[in-house]
Amino acid sequence: MSDTTNLHIAVVGGGPGGYAAAFLAADLGMAVTLIDPEVNPGGVCLYRGCIPSKALLHVAKLLEESQQSKDWGIEFAAPKIDLARLRSWKESVVKKLTGGLGVLSKQRKVHYVQGRAALENSTTLRVTKSDGTQESLIFDRIILATGSRPAIVPTLKLDSPRMMDSTGALNLEDIPATLLVVGGGYIGLELGSVYAALGTRVTVVEMLPGLLPGADRDLVTPLHKRLEKMFDGILLNTTVAAVKDEGGGIRATFDGPEVKEREKVFDRVLVSVGRKPNSEIPGLEKTRVQVGPRGFIQVNKQLQTDDPDIYAIGDVVGEPMLAHKASHEGRIAVEVIAGHKVAFEPNAIPAVVFTDPEIAWCGLTETEAQRQNREIKVTRFPWAASGRAITLDRPDGMTKLIFDPQTERLLGVGIVGAGAGELIAEGVLAIEMAALARDVASTIHPHPTLSETIMESAEVFFGTSTHIYRPKRG
Numbered sequence: 001m002s003d004t005t006n007l008h009i010a011v012v013g014g015g016p017g018g019y020a021a022a023f024l025a026a027d028l029g030m031a032v033t034l035i036d037p038e039v040n041p042g043g044v045c046l047y048r049g050c051i052p053s054k055a056l057l058h059v060a061k062l063l064e065e066s067q068q069s070k071d072w073g074i075e076f077a078a079p080k081i082d083l084a085r086l087r088s089w090k091e092s093v094v095k096k097l098t099g100g101l102g103v104l105s106k107q108r109k110v111h112y113v114q115g116r117a118a119l120e121n122s123t124t125l126r127v128t129k130s131d132g133t134q135e136s137l138i139f140d141r142i143i144l145a146t147g148s149r150p151a152i153v154p155t156l157k158l159d160s161p162r163m164m165d166s167t168g169a170l171n172l173e174d175i176p177a178t179l180l181v182v183g184g185g186y187i188g189l190e191l192g193s194v195y196a197a198l199g200t201r202v203t204v205v206e207m208l209p210g211l212l213p214g215a216d217r218d219l220v221t222p223l224h225k226r227l228e229k230m231f232d233g234i235l236l237n238t239t240v241a242a243v244k245d246e247g248g249g250i251r252a253t254f255d256g257p258e259v260k261e262r263e264k265v266f267d268r269v270l271v272s273v274g275r276k277p278n279s280e281i282p283g284l285e286k287t288r289v290q291v292g293p294r295g296f297i298q299v300n301k302q303l304q305t306d307d308p309d310i311y312a313i314g315d316v317v318g319e320p321m322l323a324h325k326a327s328h329e330g331r332i333a334v335e336v337i338a339g340h341k342v343a344f345e346p347n348a349i350p351a352v353v354f355t356d357p358e359i360a361w362c363g364l365t366e367t368e369a370q371r372q373n374r375e376i377k378v379t380r381f382p383w384a385a386s387g388r389a390i391t392l393d394r395p396d397g398m399t400k401l402i403f404d405p406q407t408e409r410l411l412g413v414g415i416v417g418a419g420a421g422e423l424i425a426e427g428v429l430a431i432e433m434a435a436l437a438r439d440v441a442s443t444i445h446p447h448p449t450l451s452e453t454i455m456e457s458a459e460v461f462f463g464t465s466t467h468i469y470r471p472k473r474g
């Protein structure tokens with residue numbers, strides 16, 4: 001390992017990409033400066049993304065289960081929602097975690113600067129601190145981890161307090177009677193679920209023929225069915241052509257072949273149509289860094305930009321825009337700087353939609369295999385045959401595995417069901433370890449757990465799943 005103790009690294013952006021990079025660089029003995037506008041590291045994920053949304057989804061789940069419990073002989077009174085307290089609990093979660101990162105940063109002697117950075121050249125940053133003072137700092141290497149922001153659709157640009165992006169929706173200013181969610185991606189569905197659980201009548205509009213484009217359709221179906229009950233409406237193949245603030249609400253005009261009601265008024269509108277990379281970093285043009293046509297900073301497998309002294313990681317370099325991908329890239333970039341022979345080349349990046357049921361997948365999807373015309377063998381284990389799923393009264397799940405039929409190697413995993421987000425980690429490990437169907441099938445899983453559905457789905461590969469009877473042919 002080369003000596004990296006004399007290297008001075010700057011990390012621009014304190015999200016899960018930036019702080020993971022900064023912390024590893026400090027652990028490897030480098031001098032590290034981490035710059036972010038917030039008082040502590042955390043970025044979008046901790047302040048206005050993953051963490052606050054999951055805190056609210058936890059509450060949504062509780063509310064949903066308190067309804068379902070009637071079927072189990074337990075009836076609760078109608079919930080009283082103290083919105084101020086719910087908000088402050090969510091904020092306390094964010095504060096606890098970002099404060100913890102602040103402590104970890106100090107313990108590692110990372111020089112944390114609250115402010116914004118601009119590039120003066122490939123190795124010099126002009127930092128404008130939160131108190132307004134400016135400072136030019138010179139580094140050996142710079143890692144750009146500036147993340148992303150909500151995308152804006154020109155037709156939905158309306159200066160009205162009733163219009164929200166994901167950040168506004170997480171602020172939870174009120175519980176509107178009606179909410180229009182524009183965009184059937186994971187952020188819209190997660191936040192729509194929160195509001196629906198709190199009592200809002202939610203309508204989701206998606207311009208494509210299905211929710212969650214990118215996920216296999218058989219994983220989406222159980223969620224779609226449940227959301228149809230939870231939401232007022234799910235309008236597919238539909239776009240919102242215009243929005244108008246009429247004082248008492250936002251009038252939305254719908255467009256599409258299946259539209260029955262052309263116009264409808266909503267108390268609030270959440271626009272969640274994707275995210276845009278924050279690649280317009282001031283002074284970037286003074287370096288050799290190249291930005292691609294979709295606005296992502298271009299990097300190679302070592303996360304190095306076209307400027308050899310500058311690396312870039314996380315949402316600003318491309319899809320999937322997920323926190324764990326950003327962190328992994330951050331750690332790889334630092335290892336590369338430290339002289340290790342590494343590259344960002346995962347076999348599986350998990351994606352989780354934290355709705356109810358959850359959807360999670362990793363590695364090759366069936367849709368992608370079809371697109372590539374690649375021969376695969378898919379096995380499915382329905383949760384109706386899982387003892388644990390029945391004890392939870394959640395048989396509406398399915399675990400599917402995607403194998404290479406020749407080598408029997410596991411290529412992909414898809415799960416829909418309560419807690420799928422936790423289960424998918426086993427799939428990621430199995431794929432990364434190049435597990436074969438036999439490896440997964442003959443690994444003893446604890447009973448009764450939902451994790452058994454992964455083992456049994458692998459048993460399906462051999463036609464010998466314990467809890468599925470398949471009559472012999474002939």
Ligand SMILES: Cc1cc2nc3c(=O)[nH]c(=O)nc-3n(C[C@H](O)[C@H](O)[C@H](O)COP(=O)(O)OP(=O)(O)OC[C@H]3O[C@@H](n4cnc5c(N)ncnc54)[C@H](O)[C@@H]3O)c2cc1C
Nearest residue numbers: 013015016017043044045049050117147314315321322323
């Ligand atoms: C509502 C919502 C829910 C989400 N849920 C999940 C989830 O459950 N799981 C998941 O994996 N992902 C989730 N995400 C996505 C996740 O938040 C991002 O993928 C992740 O935060 C990306 O990390 P990052 O380090 O690339 O950048 P970010 O977290 O975006 O952080 C970038 C930081 O850089 C700062 N910055 C920008 N420019 C400058 C500059 N010039 N100088 C200094 N600082 C600068 C920004 O202010 C920001 O703090 C969610 C996102 C949203 C919006």
